[in-house]
Amino acid sequence: MSDMKELISLMKELEDQVVVCMRCGMCQSVCPLFAETGRESDVARGKLALLDGLMKEMFENPNGVNERLNKCLLCGSCAANCPSGVHVLDIFIKARAVLAGYMGLPAAKRLILRGMLAHPEIFDRLAEWGAKFQNIFTKPVNEAVGTSCARIVSPLIGNRHFRPLAAVPFHQKIPYLNTSPGHSGIKAAFYVGCLMDKIFPHVAQAVIDVLTYHEIGIFMPEHQGCCGIPAISSGDTKTFESLVRHNLEKFEAESFDYLVTPCATCTSTIKKIWTLMVRDDGRGIKERVRKISEKTLDINQFLVKHVGVKPGVLKKDREVISIAYHDPCHLKKSLGLAAEPRALIQANPNYHLKEIPESDRCCGLGGSFNLYYYELSANIGTKKRDHIASSGCSTVATGCPACMIQLSDMLSKAGDRIAVRHPVEIYAESLKP
Amino acid sequence: MISQALLKEFKEKAGQENVFTEKADLVTYSYDAAVLEPVLPGVAIRPASGEALSQIVRLCNENKIPLTVRGAGTNLSGGTIPLRDGVVVLTNALTKILEINEADMYAVVQPGVVTAKLAAAVAAKGLFYPPDPGSQAVSTLGGNVAENAGGLRGLKYGVTRDYVMGIQFFDVNGEIVKTGSRTVKCATGYNLTGLLVGSEGTLGVFNEITLKLIPLPAHQKAMVAVFDNIDKASETVAAIIAHRIVPATLEFMDNFTIRAVEDYSHVGLPTDAAALLLIEVDGYPAQVEEDAEKVELLCRQKGATSIRVAEDAAERDSVWTARRSALSALAKLKPTVVLEDATVPRSRIPDMVRAMQDIAKEYNISIGTFGHAGDGNLHPTILTDRRDKAEWARVEAAIAAIFDKALSMGGTLSGEHGTGLAKSCFLEKETSAATIIYSRKIKTALDPNYILNPGKIIGR
Incomplete structure (x- = not known):
């Protein structure tokens, strides 16, 4: 470890943002983690006090602060409800980067982030192998939800019910697209996102179907990389920046009006985290990031606000399905998008949208939070599951593949027969004959 | 150690x-x-x-x-x-609502129950727990009782004290002491409930609290009155009270606060107004309509430039959203927010509002004033940056000046935030040396080792 003084001086760059917290404690009312544990170090006010303490040289080493800072879903519920407008997520992500730079990455994270995620082609290959061999270790458990579980005791899988890797990932099915716009006159770049590519290729297909239906030109470059959120939320600035550069190069090969993605987390990362965290390289990278993030839109928002959804016709030979909607944190709290995905669902008259209580409460996945704190993650997820189950719906939609994974796990484990889908799939269905 | x-x-x-x-x-x-x-x-x-x-x-x-x-x-x-x-x-693992008794209209709670959760639980049964401190979404009932917390409804419904029927608490030896009862009337023993409410954890540790509930009011009506002169607004407050009308809430906002709220929440407040009054009357529908008419008339007589009556629940919500966002909006302007709650007899509100403006000028600091004008409990909110040493010294001097002003009008240092550490050195000014000695004797008798939150209220 390098000198504590150096860490403190780096942390002090956050001081002006940290002092904005007036310790009112209102974040306690919305933090899903605090609701489980009641521990002040789990809620934003406590974490901000710890960062303040670190700056004021109250700690001999940063271990305790680092551990507590990382025990967070990064759902942004606190920031969205903060009376003083503290930029909680910006502070936490920057602080994680400073601390990881100082303490180094844990070995497992290093292997995953630098060995796999940083190299999109290796990541694709590994996932393809995984898809082939996963059946040896896992078996289907709930076909309504589409989940699998471990065949044998596995420390990695535990008792999770997970959505298995798709037999054929989307990038194998359609590696590249570059089509001209029809009457819409709009050209959209399609950023697929890792989870959509590898676990939910049918959602990516639905995006293609919908864009094609609306005669939107599609640019989908090969070998897209991860948006970088797993790296930067672990403080791995190096991997994050290399992924941003990789994606910039891929997408700058063609001109387009918008960049769309069906993943709430990818949208939020490209729009907010790229601009926040990419450092100036003296060669104009900040400007390149600014340009692409300005064009980036969530697929629901793009279709509802920039294309105009076509109200479907009721298919009388099919039943009307009751559908619930869960607001992903990265759509509602980060980007303020709640009406758009609902509008997309409601465009399909064969679905009846039923609101669930606390529809914008975090599902509890939180990326690697789920790996480190599965029990807490599952407790938070179970509350979401209870709300969905109480609605009596047979389908739940949400605009984020990470939420889809968590909802699938929770519903499947409870034995519910409720399908988990993306709004764009529901809309795509109504466009088909 | x-x-x-x-x-x-x-x-x-x-x-x-x-x-x-x-x-x-x-x-x-x-x-x-x-x-x-x-x-x-x-x-x-x-x-x-x-x-x-x-x-x-x-x-x-x-x-x-x-x-x-x-x-x-x-x-x-x-x-x-x-x-x-x-x-x-x-106390936040002690969060059980032990009983909601609809027939006898009371609730028994553990100290860690969140205020808003109890309010929602009793409202679901058609009952009403009125105290609504600004922090009610997170604050605990144990804390509310220990601080004698207030809220927006103090004018008509009183404060936490008025709803505590009894407390079961531990003395310093961990022995159970029982005060009050579940009956409306109770004339046995010393009024230990009265002693414990607002004692800030210095005399005992709460285990169970019995709280009075009342029927939910059947009807409400909210309105916003706009004034081009701050004196007219505060005189209207005094006039409403003088006419024997008791609104559920009667809130005041000065121009500084109005602009901050509007910049922050865009609810359509008139940013050129010198002051606003946000008023709600509740009760039986006929009485509500009559009171609302009288209030409207009084506002006009006192020179309100416009009055907007909320026509439906959505409009009513927007009125209270504006009021509730006052502190948030002010808090966003500067890193440090000092929220004071010196309180005066309600007839002195016009003098107190003027005094706040004079103090802001004299000490060259930013003060936004809003609050519960109807019960004399304004919240002069000082916006500063504690890291600015020179300004912070002026802020501390201004706080002392606010206290002096409130006391000179027959008021109190704190309407609802408690004495704690912040005001303990000023307490003698409000009371007397003998009062402090008397209080310390009680403390010494009940807590001879001075272990229960020592240093709060009466110093050491």
Whole structure:
């Protein structure tokens, strides 16, 4: 470890943002983690006090602060409800980067982030192998939800019910697209996102179907990389920046009006985290990031606000399905998008949208939070599951593949027969004959 | 310092997982919402039962370790700032609503129940728990009772004190003391309930609280009156009271606050107005309509330039959203926010509002004033940056000036935030030397080792 003084001086760059917290404690009312544990170090006010303490040289080493800072879903519920407008997520992500730079990455994270995620082609290959061999270790458990579980005791899988890797990932099915716009006159770049590519290729297909239906030109470059959120939320600035550069190069090969993605987390990362965290390289990278993030839109928002959804016709030979909607944190709290995905669902008259209580409460996945704190993650997820189950719906939609994974796990484990889908799939269905 | 042997006993009584000794946990229990220096405790304990709570109190007394009970830690006078190396007892694992009795209209709760959760639970049964402090979404009832918390409805419905029927609490030895009863009337024993409400954790540790409930009002009507002159607004407040009308809420906002709220929430407030009154009357529909008409007439007579009556629930919500966002909106302007609550007899509101403007000018600081004008409880809110030493000195002088002004009008240092640490050195000014001595005698008799949140209210 390098000198504590150096860490403190780096942390002090956050001081002006940290002092904005007036310790009112209102974040306690919305933090899903605090609701489980009641521990002040789990809620934003406590974490901000710890960062303040670190700056004021109250700690001999940063271990305790680092551990507590990382025990967070990064759902942004606190920031969205903060009376003083503290930029909680910006502070936490920057602080994680400073601390990881100082303490180094844990070995497992290093292997995953630098060995796999940083190299999109290796990541694709590994996932393809995984898809082939996963059946040896896992078996289907709930076909309504589409989940699998471990065949044998596995420390990695535990008792999770997970959505298995798709037999054929989307990038194998359609590696590249570059089509001209029809009457819409709009050209959209399609950023697929890792989870959509590898676990939910049918959602990516639905995006293609919908864009094609609306005669939107599609640019989908090969070998897209991860948006970088797993790296930067672990403080791995190096991997994050290399992924941003990789994606910039891929997408700058063609001109387009918008960049769309069906993943709430990818949208939020490209729009907010790229601009926040990419450092100036003296060669104009900040400007390149600014340009692409300005064009980036969530697929629901793009279709509802920039294309105009076509109200479907009721298919009388099919039943009307009751559908619930869960607001992903990265759509509602980060980007303020709640009406758009609902509008997309409601465009399909064969679905009846039923609101669930606390529809914008975090599902509890939180990326690697789920790996480190599965029990807490599952407790938070179970509350979401209870709300969905109480609605009596047979389908739940949400605009984020990470939420889809968590909802699938929770519903499947409870034995519910409720399908988990993306709004764009529901809309795509109504466009088909 | 807390010995290892004592820590072991705490763990035996409260459970290993409920005793926190790591510095990174203790730092998070070193502050509350008051603008005061944090103080690091020696241990934080989160008992999950009344039995464990009683044992912790007993152990602290036997070992002469100071103990500070903490609910949500939203205190604005430093009442939950612990003592160095002392014990912090967290109540947020004691969150059971033990009983809601509809026939007798009371509720029995553990101290860690969140205020808004009780209010929602009783409202679902057509009952009403009126005290609504600004922090009600997180504040605990134990904290509300210990601080005698107020809220927007104080004018008509009173404050927490008016709803406490009885308390079961632990004395310093961890023995159960029972005060009050579940009956409307109770004339036995000393009024220990009265002594314990607002005692800020210095006389006992609450285990169960019995709270009075009332029927939910059938009808409400909210309105916003706009004034081009701040005196006209505050005189209207005095006039409404003088005409024997008691609105449920009668809130005031000065121009500084109006502009901050409008910049922040865009609810359509007139930013050129000198002051606003936000008024709600409630009760039976016919009476509500009559009161609303009278209030409207009074506003006009006193020179309101316009009055907007909320026609439906959505409009009513927007009125109270504007009021509730006042502190948030002001808080966004500067890093440090000092929220004062000096309170005057309600007829003196016009003088107090003028005094705030004079003080802001005299000390060259920003003060936004809003608050519960109807009950004389304004919230002069000072916006500053504590890191600016010169300005902070002026702020401290201004706070003393606000206190002097309130006392000179026959008011009090604190309407609802409590004495805590922040105001304990001013208490003698409001009362007398003998009052402090008398209070200290009570404290010494009940807590001879001075372990119950020492230093709060009456100093040491």
